[in-house]
Amino acid sequence: MNDLSTHIRSIPNFPKQGINFKDITTLLKDPGAFRTAVSLFTEHYASTPVDKVVGIESRGFILGAALAHELGAGFVPVRKPGKLPAPTFRQEYKLEYGVDCIEIHKDAIRPGERILIHDDLLATGGTAAATCILVEQMKGSILGLSFLVELSFLKGRDRLKPHNVFSLIQYDAE
Numbered sequence: 001m002n003d004l005s006t007h008i009r010s011i012p013n014f015p016k017q018g019i020n021f022k023d024i025t026t027l028l029k030d031p032g033a034f035r036t037a038v039s040l041f042t043e044h045y046a047s048t049p050v051d052k053v054v055g056i057e058s059r060g061f062i063l064g065a066a067l068a069h070e071l072g073a074g075f076v077p078v079r080k081p082g083k084l085p086a087p088t089f090r091q092e093y094k095l096e097y098g099v100d101c102i103e104i105h106k107d108a109i110r111p112g113e114r115i116l117i118h119d120d121l122l123a124t125g126g127t128a129a130a131t132c133i134l135v136e137q138m139k140g141s142i143l144g145l146s147f148l149v150e151l152s153f154l155k156g157r158d159r160l161k162p163h164n165v166f167s168l169i170q171y172d173a174e
């Protein structure tokens with residue numbers, strides 16, 4: 001694992017019992033680590049023409065927006081219900097207990113646009129898979145999905161096949 005992993009803080013039992021929360025704020029507050037993370041993403045996609053980076057609420061906005069800026073792409077937020085002001089498409093997805101929902105502005109993506117999806121962390125892949133459905137419904141072309149942290153043992157990557165998944169930090173166990 002690269003040096004960036006030393007900047008991630010694990011908080012046991014947050015926000016509820018049994019979740020080992022990976023806190024990225026400790027990486028973001030460090031100027032060198034923040035810059036390294038943005039540079040590594042940018043290098044990875046440097047030869048890939050990207051029209052828009054779609055960032056997932058809310059921690060996916062931070063590095064997603066920085067990456068969009070570096071790639072010369074636009075930035076599109078995917079948000080929890082009721083947050084976006086103009087007409088939206090919505091997609092429900094299953095959680096361990098219950099369902100959740102995400103929305104995107106209907107005019108955020110034009111058919112054929114080349115899209116990179118970004119979030120801070122890949123766990124089961126449910127949130128990212130729902131985002132893929134929204135983007136494909138709008139006829140965007142998904143170039144790949146990028147994550148700062150991947151909880152590999154949850155096999156989210158498999159759920160996102162056949163899309164390309166790229167992550168900077170992987171955890172093979174809790």
Ligand code: AMP
Pocket residue numbers: 019020021022023056057058059119120121122123124125126127128156
């Ligand atoms: P999933 O849909 O299961 O892949 O969950 C991914 C979303 O939930 C991301 O937006 C993460 O920010 C958040 N998330 C899930 N598990 C964790 C965790 N252990 N630590 C921090 N964030 C998490």
